[in-house]
Amino acid sequence: MSSSALQISMVVSSRSSDFLGSHSFCATNSLRSRNVSLPGRMAGVCRCGSAPSAEETAFKTKVARNANMAKLQAGYLFPEALFVAMLTFMQSQSSMYHLAAVFEILSGQMMLRFCWEHNAVSFLILNNFLIYLLNLVNMLARRRSAHMSKYPDAKVISLGIGDTTEPIPDDITSAMAMVFSQHALLLNLYSAIQRAHSLGTFEGYSGYGAEQGDKKLRANIALTYYKDLGIEETDIFVSDGAKCDISRLQLLFGSQVKMAVQDPSYPAYVDSSVIMGQTGLFQKDIEKYANIEYMRCVPENDFFPDLSSISQVDVIYFCSPNNPTGSTATRDQLTQLVQFAKDNGSIIVFDSAYAMYISDDSPRSIYEIPGAKEVAIEISSFSKYAGFTGVRLGWTVVPKELLFADGFPVAKDFNRIVSTCFNGASNIAQAGGLACLSPAGLKAMQNTINFYKENTKIIVDTFTSLGFNVYGGKNAPYVWVQFPGRSSWDVFTEILEKGYVVITPGSGFGPGGESFIRVSAFGHRENILEAAKRIKQLYQ
Secondary structure, X not given: OOOOOOOOOEEOOOOOHHHHOOOOOOOOOOOOOOEEOOOOOOOOOOOOOOOOOHHHHOOOOOOOOOHHHHHHHHOOOOOHHHHHHHHHHHHOOOXXXXXXXXXXXXXXXXXXXHHHHHOOOOHHHHHHHHHHHHHHHHHHHHHHHHHHHHOOOOOOEEOOOOOOOOOOOHHHHHHHHHHHHHOHHHOOHHHHHHOHHHHOOOOOOOOOOOOOOOHHHHHHHHHHHOOOOOOOHHHEEXXXXXXXXXXXXXXXXXXXXXXXXXXXXXHHHHHHHHHHOOOOOEEOOOOEEOOEEEEEOOHHHOOOOOHHHOOOOOEEEEEOOOOOOOOOOOHHHHHHHHHHHHHHOOEEEEEOOOHHXXXXXXXXXXXXXXXHHHOEEEEEEOHHHHOOOOOOOEEEEOOOOOEOOOOOEHXXXXXXXXXXXXXXXXXXXXXXXXXXXXXXXXXXXXXXXXXXXXXXXXXXXXXXXXOOEEEEOOOOOEEEEEOOOOOHHHHHHHHHHHHOEEOEEHHHHOHHHOOEEEEEOOOOHHHHHHHHXXXXXXXX
């Protein structure tokens, strides 16, 4: 045996659930104990014998697990924890400590997914997988060491996750700070003591707010974004973000509806549908869930689906400007979508979270289309306008004209969902929202958006100069780059290992994203310029 080989001799329990726990994808106990030897990297012996399983030693309730959660093990949602783990490992000076952290994350998420997709019930497959992961981490460590020796000041730049990076404008934070000063219990004990007497008065006390949101904020949202569109204050529900409202809407629709989604699209639409029980199992051969209509959106159809090929669906999730492709639907396209929903009796959930990035005459709201109030809900957010990704503030519009099949107003049921599941957005966040919608706040938000759009232009120009097909970027903070014939995960690995830049593989957004990558413009200018330089060096 070579010095680089690892001989793992073990007794494999006839019960695979001893290792994995009780899961629906470990459906057989027919394996017999056997010895297995596997090639590896380090010399050593690991012997694992049959031990009392968790189900024999731990107390269990009689509540069954939601079977829909297990379906997510096979989802196409890209494992962002893997990105973070690799970055942590590559940047760390303490390799062995972070090796354990990486191993824990990978074994916890990736291994269970691997087992599901490959029907793995034996330790032979599991051990091969774990050794593969260990070798991957070792490879990253070697490359990191070599790179750091040659370039000791090098750093990894992340253009993957769509998180904002620039500070919240002063006009907005000042308004939020004023509310902080009026709610001393949210500051510190000393301030709380100072404000104790005022908190004991009718004038100084503040408890729960309206679940639907601050009346003034709702009115300002209606005036700012829906003026002359027939949307009123009472149609607007303020929330802690569009992502949260996606799940609340799924709760509203229930488990018996069929949904359609752009492919590729923001993964939360699909995953929340799976959790609600609207779908069948994940179909590995086509990379799709059963009972979801995947609307193909690719360059060949100008990123707008062929609606004539879409079967009867109840709910249509549509994002414009789109995450991840950066494409924006035209007025004619959205008119087709609204008419399709009317003809089929469907409800559109229109995600306009990036509407303020639009610089041409493309609609910023679905309600710019005649008749949309009868078939559409709109969700939006302050996250990518004002840098509120951590503050958490968004809204959902449910027009009074939108009715269920029996004539009952959708808004009344959504109000019940919100009142039952939510106590309202933070009053501090809502104060920030009001500041955002002031003249100074709107100007500050636009300045921030313009900064990110300048970043986008740098990214677009970089990939275009290298001869790639580049999409998006004009009306969105995302650039969609095509690598024909290549796996998006291979491209991700190549750019990370050779350029030390993190992007997002397109397949993480659905099967339609294969051979593409998404590059986010959310980053400090110096990081964007450095990333552009590295990418040019890599592909010139």
